[in-house]
């Protein structure tokens with residue numbers, strides 16, 4: 001067993017989930033609560049993200065409160081987007097409640113926006129600890145964000161099913177996946193679902209419907225009898241693209257927007273593993289006296305970064321993935 005050292009005398013921490021829910025958030029909550037309990041630290045769960053902090057929706061959490069949640073999608077603490085956090089009044093109130101509760105740290109499980117909110121609270125004296133969780137994978141400083149793998153598997157599963165029907169009807173299927181302004185979900189779904197084309201925001205010159213239509217015609221001329229095109233939410237125009245393809249090529253085309261389907265479902269093993277390890281590392285770092293930090297996963301290792309620095313770090317989608325999708329689609 002790991003030695004139970006709490007030399008910095010951390011007594012009480014809070015935990016909340018914020019932004020869009022992501023599969024694996026429950027596994028992260030469980031890891032935070034149980035690691036804290038292992039070291040005799042009190043934990044309060046804050047409902048509905050920052051809205052619950054400002055509104056005082058708080059309850060004590062014990063190990064049994066996180067039983068049977070490892071396998072559940074969504075978040076047992078519920079989540080929200082909280083406009084009050086964009087005002088000085090809201091931020092001051094959130095920081096004041098943190099102090100009234102006597103917290104030694106606030107663990108925020110969420111995406112880039114949630115981290116920006118946390119950075120504002122840090123300026124007001126909160127010890128902020130971030131655990132990266134968003135299906136979009138669009139967070140700087142970390143190669144992995146909890147929820148991404150489950151969302152991509154859901155998208156891939158949908159593409160497998162759409163392949164069956166478009167193949168049977170010799171149709172073209174245009175599928176829109178989530179990801180906000182980032183194309184990570186789109187390129188992974190494109191590669192793993194065997195799409196011929198992926199349109200995503202980072203590859204500007206590739207967002208051209210004429211080119212996609214030409215490619216579809218070329219693929220038909222080399223014997224392909226159906227087509228799969230993935231469009232990132234950040235590119236949009238999916239219905240219009242499907243209409244244009246049908247009108248110009250005469251190929252029957254259907255559009256499918258996966259939407260919030262990709263946010264739900266039982267987390268994959270990858271998401272459960274990262275969520276459990278990140279939750280554990282967050283609490284360990286707090287116990288070591290680290291302040292204002294972000295847990296990250298890079299080059300196969302879990303890391304503790306400075307929260308504010310992590311927000312400034314570089315991250316870009318590897319353009320080679322798109323090249324390979326094109327090569328493998330001939």
Ligand SMILES: Nc1ncnc2c1ncn2[C@@H]1O[C@H](COP(=O)(O)OP(=O)(O)OP(=O)(O)O)[C@@H](O)[C@H]1O
Pocket residue numbers: 018019020021050080081082083084085086110111112113114115116117118120133134135136180
């Ligand atoms: N600049 C900011 N200042 C203060 N609070 C912010 C800021 N940006 C975001 N927040 C807070 O964080 C919440 C969550 O942010 P956002 O809606 O961007 O989701 P996210 O954490 O990026 O997750 P996801 O992208 O997966 O939905 C916002 O509703 C708001 O309360």
Ligand SMILES: O=P(O)(O)OC[C@H]1O[C@](O)(CO)[C@@H](O)[C@@H]1O
Pocket residue numbers: 020081111134135136178179180233263
């Ligand atoms: O659930 P909402 O508020 O409609 O937000 C949708 C957005 O949230 C995400 O699912 C996660 O950030 C994005 O991919 C999408 O753009």
Ligand SMILES: [Mg+2]
Pocket residue numbers: 019111112113134136138180
């Ligand atoms: Mg985000």
